[in-house]
Amino acid sequence: MTETNTTAKRITISQASAFTGQRVEIPGWLYNIRKSGKIVFPILRDGTGLMQCVAVKSNLPEEVFESLKHLTQESSLIVTGTIRAEARAAGGFEMDVEGAQIIQRVSEEDPYPITPKEHGTEFLMDRRHLWLRSQRQHAIIRVRHEIIKSCRDYFDNNGFTLVDTPIFTPSACEGTTTLFECNYFDDEKAYLTQSGQLYSEANAMAFGKVYCFGPTFRAEKSKTRRHLTEFWMVEPEMAWADLEEIKRVAEEFVIYVVGRVLDKRREELKVLERDTAKLELVQSPFIRMSYTDAVKNLQEHGSTIEWGSDFGGGDETILTQQFDRPMLVDRFPTAIKAFYMQPDYDHPEVALGVDVLAPEGYGEIIGGGQRIHDPELLLRRIEEHKLPKEAFDWYIDLRKYGTVPHGGFGMGIERAVAWICGLEHIRETIPFPRMLYRLRP
C-alpha cells in the first residue's frame, strides 16, 4: 500500500483520451494482468472501459511493484500515473503507473470465478451478479439502456404522456392461467400484471395519447430462448386511432429505436459482432401481410398450419426469413384473439389486431390492435369469454362515457434487445433474468 498523489485528478477510463500527457488517478478493478519479468501490464476495468497500465520495476518503489505483480483478478485499486497514446494498447491509450493503492486484494484462497476463458451457461447464470462485469454483458446492457431511452424519447416527442399502470391487479387481463397470484392482505387475492393495456385505455380516454412502461409478469411454463417470467414492456395507447394508424406508429417507432441504437451504440454492436448491415435495412415500408395471406404463404412453404390456428414454432421463422425487414401481420381470426379485440367491420371473423415480426428469425416483438369501442359488443364478448362482468365494470364505463375508436400495442423490451443485439437467448438481455427454474441470484 502506498499513498496516491492527491493532486492527480480522478478520472474514468472513458475520459482518458482527454487527459493525454497528464497525471491522473483512476479507481477500478483488475480485469487481467500480464507479467514479463521486470515489467507488468495490469489491465484496469472501471465500468466505462478498459485501460492497460504499464508498471516498470525500475520506476516504482519495490513494494508497489510487488503488490501489483501479485494482484489477483477483480481486486479493487486506485492507480496513479500519466496517460499516453499507445497504438499497442487495446483502447489506444495506456497509463504509465507511478503509484497504486490496493483497496482489496482478492484472496487466492477463493479467486474470482469468471476467468477470461470459456464458461458454461449454468455456471455463468449462477454467477449473474459477477457475470455483469464482463465486456459482452456491458455491451448488451448499454444497448438495452439505449433502447429504453429511445422508446421514451419517441413517445415523448410525439405527443404521448407517460401514465404508468399498476403492478398489482385484482383480475386477469386475458384469463387467469398465466398470472402470478399473491395475497393482498386478509383474504383477497391480487395478481401481478401481465399488461398495462386495460388501464392504459382508461388513461387514453383521459389524455388522448399515453404510454406505460414497466415490468410485466407471465406465469407461463415456457422453457424457450424467447421467454422470461418477468419482462419489461412499453405500451402506447391512442384515442381516436384505427388499425392503420396503429400500424403506422408501430413502424415509425421501430425504425426510430433501431436507428438510435445504430447511431449511438456502434461500439457495443461491434463487441457483440452484430451484423449492422441487417439493422440498416430496417426502413419504411415494412412488409405488410394479412393473417390469411400469411397462412397461404406458409402452406406454400411446407407448413401444416390451417386457417384459424395461431402460428406454430417454425412458422414465424419461415415467414420472416423471406424478407430482410420487419413484417406487419394483421387481421388474425377473432376466435383466437383476446375479448377486447375489435372485429373487422366488414369481415367480423377476423380481428383488427397486428403483430410486428422481427427479421432473422427473431419473430414477434410487438402485438397490438384496435380495441372494441362499442359497449354492447364489448359486453357480448365478455359473456362469450365467460369473464366475470363485475371485474370489468370500470372498463365497461370507458364505453359508456364518450367511447371512441382507440388502440395501441405493446413491445417486449427484452425481445427487442435480443433482436437488435443479435443474441441467441433472451436471458442475457436483462440484468437478472427470471425464468422457469431460474429465480436466483
Next chain:
RNA sequence: UCCUCAGUAGCUCAAUGGUAGAGCAUUCGGCUGUUAACCGAAGGGUUGUAGGUUCGAAUCCUACCUGAGGAGCCA
C-alpha cells in the same frame, strides 16, 4: 407438462468395461512490450445421487436430482 441430450479437478473438456488425463485458473520460479502473453514446476478427484450387472464400472442397466436444447403457450 412432454420429447431429446448432458452431468468427470475451481472452469472448459478427454479417457473404446481394465492404473482418472489435458488446457486454463491458483501457488512458486524465469522473462523490460505483453495482447485470453509465453516457458518450467507444484498442489488440486468419493467421476450428480441411490441401487444393480460384472473378476473389474466414469463407461452397461434402473430410478431420482440438476442443467441445456426443443414442443405447446406467448411479448
